[in-house]
Amino acid sequence: MYSGRSESLVKPVLDDFEKASGITVEVRYGDTAAMAAQLQEEGGRTPADVFLAQDAGTLGAVAGQDLFATLPDEVLDKVAPAYQDEDGQWVGVTGRSRTMVYNADQVAEGDLPESVFELTEPEWKGKVGIAPTNGSFQAFITAMRVEHGDERTQDFLNGLKANDAQIRQGNAPIVADVDRGSLATGLVNHYYVYELAKEKGTTVDALKAKNHFFPNGDIGALVNVSGVGIVEGAGDDPDARAFVDHLLGRQAQTHFAQETYEYPLAAGVAGASGLPKLSSLNTPDIDLNDLDDLRTTVEMIRESGLA
Template sequence: MIRVTRLALVGALLPLTLAACGPTDEQAPASDDTTTDAAADSTGEEPAASSDGTLTLYSGRNEELVQPVLDAFTSETGIEVEVRYADTAAMAAQLLEEGENSPADAFLAQDAGALGAVSEEGLLEELPQETLDLVADTYRSADGTWVGLTGRSRVLAYNTEAVPEDELPASVQDLTGPDWTGRVGVAPTNASFQSFVTAMRVLEGEDTAATWLEDLAANDPQIRERNGEIVADVDSGAIDVGLVNHYYVYELAAEQGVPPEELDVALHFFPDGDTGALVNISGLGLVGEQPDGDAQALVDYLLSDAGQTYFVEQTSEYPMIEGLDGPAGLPALEELETPDIDLNDLEDLQTTIGMITEAGLL
């Protein structure tokens, strides 16, 4: 694994900030404005005596999605959250540029790769073992510096009128063939796409990943800035298929006020552990020393039944804690035929971004 240096990663990510997808187009309903005088966190413990009652969160997930659950956290604990919103790549780059002088207390990222890159520079603190034990080893860092909050599967969204089920590809590798010329939507600036490419590098080798990117670029891909745009265009018939995370179809259904099955876009989960079926996480890490416990209280809340239920019901993502069912209408997380990969191996974003750029997709 090539180690990502701070300056190298900042240099790779900052130029993408203007071109990147920006805040994702994930949707969530308005929050309940009811407040309480409760000062206890979700575990029932009082905040540390030295708490100043505020924390600063760098969020790579957008305001419309995240703010409702942060409001619920504040209502539950009395701790205010000051949030800086941007896409995950930009937030990671800012943290790496600021280093130990960052005002951030916590980093909420769209994928494991960005968390790993920031952790690699020693900017994330080790989480308590009782926090880590809430989440399966597969979905947390090996060194204990970040933990998954939700699970999201890579899928092929397809137009049910244009693509019969018996013509769906068995592998993501098939999408560079002549049958798919001009038909495949991708969002190369999106963190989830970049982590998927990193996974291909890890699982299938640098040469295979480079060839796939080059062949995709030569196959007239339909480039979009955001996954939500891809899903909307697949539903309308403007694109036949698109590589996205699973929950964007549910987002579009919510926007249109219809059940997902009434859309003209459906989900294809690649079988047999194909790289295209990568399950990544959104996750959280604590930045620097945390003497007052406020940021840890946020982790505790987001991994509580209340926090996890919010993500299942409002964003259709998979929960990370035991005892909760996944989103209705989706296969259970343990039923997905996922590739055998350690998410800790996805931190080398610099090389991946360079390869995507060299292939002509950025």
């Protein structure tokens, strides 16, 4: 297996699978984009049977090269169609929503924006934290390009720069700064407030940092996924199929939910305590396969001066 997710997260799932099935899994860990590039370079010569990816864009890139086998309906039926490839080349394992984290002492609920595009307006000047070199921010900007076009997206990036967006190196520093009050708001993934609460030994409700999920299908409420595909040539391999089944089984899904606070995507598995149900979020209708053009996104971010 090629894994674009970390060993610390994946190894307990592998150990459970090996113990239950008697099947040994050899894993190569690395950056998701690097793993995808390696698969594309190797083509039919790849030793990989399964690719576990951090995000949908890299899965879409691999699927676009016809390097995945079609998954059986019994696998695809476990996950909502919005979180899988429409041709059955890959399926989502966990989901993560983009949110606007805000300090409840500094921003009243009634003042929260309905669209992420409002954050370029004067009232938010110097108040919005972003992590422009972070993969999740770049995937979000790629989704904006898909939904609204490059021109409007470049205007948004330029607007953030002109509005004195506060730059951080990742999502966690943004949430920490919002919680302590040195930042009013930030654009992050939903689970970072849960990680901060765990780190501080408290509850999410006790934090000053709160998640705001953008309504009305706004692109600011994008849900991206980690996912898995079986590599072409291993489509009939029962061991590969068994591992994918395990990833979507209750044990693995519960592990991911409890360890990462991401949304389990298999039907019937509950998310972490206190997390709003995925079905309650008003997310944009977008083909996650289309999030594969990160190179242009990075160029646009650089052009704006944000990175």
